[in-house]
Amino acid sequence: MAKKKNITKNDIISFYMDYVLEHNHQPKTVYAFAKVNNFEEQKFYDHFGSFEAVEKHVFTAFYHNTITVLEKSDDYKSFDARNKLLSFYFTFFENLTANRSYVKYALEHHKSDLKSLSLLKDLKRVFTDYIASLEIDLIEIKQEQIDRIQQRGLKETAWFQLLLTLKFWIDDTSPGFEKTDIFIEKSVNTSFDVLNVAPIRTLIDFGKFIFKEKIQMN
CATH class of the missing domain: 1.10.10 (Arc Repressor Mutant, subunit A)
Known part of the structure; x- marks a missing residue:
């Protein structure tokens, strides 16, 4: 043949x-x-140097397939950062679910220590780049070093959240993985509620006003 x-x-x-x-x-x-x-x-x-490279690429392929689907949606393009991330999660886990047997095979023995799993190293790189592209609103310190620390912290926190969701999904036995959907919605919304800087900025502006007025009065 x-x-x-x-x-x-x-x-x-x-x-x-x-x-x-x-x-x-x-x-x-x-x-x-x-x-x-x-x-x-x-x-x-011609495409891979080893089977380990194939395994790593499987997970970045899930990521790229997710982004391709999202970028075809006009609704997605109009979403704010919170709803873009929610859309990413739901679409990404649909991709994982369509390949659940393989994903469980690849990760089952490492689910207690996913954070250090080299298999997901390339996925972490593309996912944290995606988080940066969302331009999530953070407090502007106007101090380059602190701003870099904030951005790095945001990426690491977002990655840890994805790993937690992955662990939850691996163990989820609910019909249609409906508990994972609930977990995604609650965890992403909670994260953005914690990051909500509008009230903090209002307090900072108010503090600046009081400080300025106090100086003028003196």
Whole structure:
């Protein structure tokens, strides 16, 4: 039988996911993996350097698929940061649910320590970049070093929240994962309520006014 010639990155990801779900382990070698799926070994290396690279890419592929869906929505483009993040979460976890067997296979043994899991390193990078792109309103200190610390703290907190949601979803046995949907809505809304800087800014402005008036009176 002639070897398959037009092998894409997504083909290899699909072959890999099917293989590990059928065998419950990684392929022993790239050669054996390519032979089972009837393509030349070199085609694998055109896209990936190892099976570990494939595993990392699976999770960034879920992210990119999510962004592609969202960016096709005119409603999404008009949303504020809170509703954009809610939309991201719901769409991202729909993608995970469509591939739940593989995601559970990949993460089940690491769910108590997801934060240090190298498998999710690339996902963290693209997700925290996404958080930065939302331009979530923070208190302007007008001090570059403190502003950088605030932004870094926001990214790390958002990443930790995504990991918590991932752990919750892995353990969720409710119909249609409805408890995960509730968890997402409550956790994202709570985060934004905590970050709501409008009342704080009002207090700061009021304090400045009092301070200014006091100086003038003296």
